Amino acid sequence: MARFVPEITLVVTMIGLLFVESTYSNEEKGSKKNFLYATAYIGLLFTLVKLIGSLGDEPTAIFTNSLTIDPFSTLSKIIMVLGTAASIYLSRKSSDIYENVKGEFVIISVGVLIGGMLLSSANNMLILYIGIEILSILSYVLASLKKNDDRSSEAGLKYSLYGGISAGIMLFGLSHIFGVVGTIQFAGIAGKLAKLDTVQIAVLMPSFLLFFAGIGYKIACVPFHMWAPDVYEGSPLPVTTFFSIVPKIAGIAVLVRVTMAFFGGADVTLLQMSWVGTLSVVAALTMTVGNVSAIGQRSVKRMLAYSSISHAGVMMLGVLCLSEIGVRAILFYGITYLFMTLVAFFITSAVQDEYGNDHFERFSGLIGKHPLMAIFMIITMFSLAGLPPLSGFVAKFNIFNALIAKKYYVLTIIAGLNSVVALFYYMKIIRIMVFKKSENDSGIKGFDFSYQVAVACLAIPVVLLGVFWENILVVANGAKIFIQ
């Protein structure tokens, strides 16, 4: 039970937030609103401290083995908590969320976080499903937070329709798996999978595909990605930021756990080959479709949304390696991806608040207006594209390393060519910031001092993790997966 403290803290925080929120009217601002944010931050901070403190602990399974608390899940949770905290900060500053629903955003995002944390610790199919549902249902609300904006409503509707269908398909797959192997525990399933006969494998193969559809939808990989750009664009910007981190990391974490649990063993089975094969094709398509679609975008937010699809594809490459260095590479990728995404969205948010939209032209001449912010954006874009000595490069290098250790040369080359395509669109925003003249000389008000400090705090790791990555590597190395 002691190991469940972070989650309990968040539940208590959420209840506390509900109380705070319900005690003041929408018109009221000031101290009570501050109190709301303070509650959220304290809750998240406490959770974070607890999580970091338990990073070195022995892995255990709790609640009759339905949840595992291991370094891998803890590290994923840390990434998610940081992502949530940053999104909440952004939501407070952003004018993209109406003042009267800011409280709701805080509460719901903490709820989504709880779902994500459950998901990353899931040790049986039921918890996995519950985690996904908590994550999803609350996300639908977040997507349509701009109540009287058509696109936001559309986003919410689209998200919930797609989400509902994919959850149904997944549940169908899960029940099939249960039917064949007779257990919902991951460890039990893994044990049974090794002893199946050909007929049973033939029956199971489609059920695993159905199961994958549910996870695939969560991490927005091809062909389940259709919802993502529209939902990302329709949602308010802080929500998009949140979506591109928390559900995605949770989805990847559970994909890693399931894959490693079921197919991480040494013996190569037909089922394992088809799972890895599916992941390979899906990862290659996800990277390519995400990148190619990002090229033509006019809105920076939409471009970032597509690029996050392609990053999910890259992270999947680490999964299909079925190796420890693959898992380590994913964790490293997740950490750097967190910082890079946040910097990009923070800067975009301030620009969008200033001009009312986030088209590329809005960034013109940013280097003249806010040199520091522009430089951070440049660094982040180069890092996202994977240029050394930035953290994005090291992340990519780690993934390549895992792939080549397994001799997956073709996939590596596909990933490599994709980064050339990615560089092209990341460079577009740099070109506009640096080479284009600004339409007007007025600065961007959103970049006040505290905001600049926040962006700097996020951008500095983007650089530092590219040079001093030994320590993070050690942490990620220790993040073993535990299944019981």
Next chain:
Amino acid sequence: MNGTSNLLSWILWMPIIGVLGILFIPKAKENAIRMWALLNTAITMVLSVKLWMGFDNSIAGMQDAFTIKMKWIEQFNINYHLAVDGISMPMILLTSLLLFLCVLCSWTVSKQVKGYYALLLFLQSTVYGVFLSMDFFLFYVYWEVMLIPMFFLIGIWGGENREYAAVKFFLYTFFGSILMLVGMVALYHATGMGAESFNLLALKAQADQFIQMKVSLFGMSIPFDKLFFVFMFIGFAIKVPVFPFHTWLPHAHVQAPTAISVILAGVLLKMGTYGFLRIAFPIFPSATVYFAECIAALGLINIIYGAFCAMAQTDVKKLIAYSSVSHMGFVMMGMAAMTTQGMNGAVLQMFNHGTSTAMMFLLIGILYERSHHRWIIRPDGSRGFGGLYTQLPVYSIIFIIAMFASMGLPGLSGFISEALIFLGMFPVYTTMTVIALLGLLIGAAYLLWMFKRMFFGDVVEENKSYTDMNAREIFYMAPLCVAVIVFGIWPSPILNIMKASVNDLVTLLGKY
């Protein structure tokens, strides 16, 4: 740390100290920024000369006295490992000299001076990094980082079409680097369990092992060394640039500001051929021998194709850009011959082309400052330049020296290296050598035609207002003039540096 001296680190980081210094100088104090950059490059040059003084010509491998090795990422066995040998030493000297001159020739740059010099120094550091790294990972980092300052230097301070040129340059090189990255990681894993390493010397020592290995690609079993040699080759060939990967070069050259053209042609192109000599050849010797004829043939295409393209140009800078393509073809052919003379000639040509082409670009820059165009013949058919000889006598004389050096006239530096290359090539590729000689002829033709049209004949009306070179311009042209003449008559100082290392490489390749 192996060595007793930190000299290589000082050379590598001095420009970065320069960048940091510039950041603290107020934007408005443009002259202070220029002086600081000049001082910084001067110090680096002194350090490079000091390195040269301490350099032991008789050692074929890395000079232990200067080697620096520190742990960086222990888990991957990645080290901060710098060393210098006879192949990198001339490149260091060349870089130091050219960067110093580039600061001087950029004195007239008035747009965002602070950013310009900061990026220029940053670029210098990355170039040193490429030439000094003995760890493949470190090498790759510098190889890639170099793109960032170049991108901005072309994109902000370049000509009208600068953005297109900058993007094309960036994407092209990045594409090549990605292939190199895949090859690099594959090599790392091929070095064996537990002893994986990015150390270039260790990789070289394991060359025999790579020959045995196979790679399965699309169900086919492909020899490991051949596949990744091709990957590395493309990565480096784009930088050289070898036909058909050369199309970024004319754009980048024409759009880049003078100093950047000088660095591009003088130093950056050599990074490609240096990569062959440092990485592709020693680590994959058997594949090198296997593909030698292809490399020679590509070199030949470069020579002839580049020369014909140069001949068709009406823009002087583009003409010189294409002549670089042609001249780098000689380097490629000399390397592919894999004979002592050929290889020595190739490395010497890398150095000599660096000085002579830098002269040409600097001279074009000087003319451009006066005329603001570079047309030999304008698009409307009228002459852009004419009769410059009577107008600008000093300029013309220096131009003649540069042109003849570039053409390979005896007594000037280009001749020695080209002669060595031809000597080395003839016994191996007799037919190709004869065809390549044609390249020299075409080279003489386009340069002389260019000279005739620009310097002889009636003076074009607007050329009459041009002033001759000023003291600053003469000052920065002088070292290059001295270099092309001195090394044309007495090439031994440079040849001696490289001889042992190059012969070592030739012996290595000879075994396969």
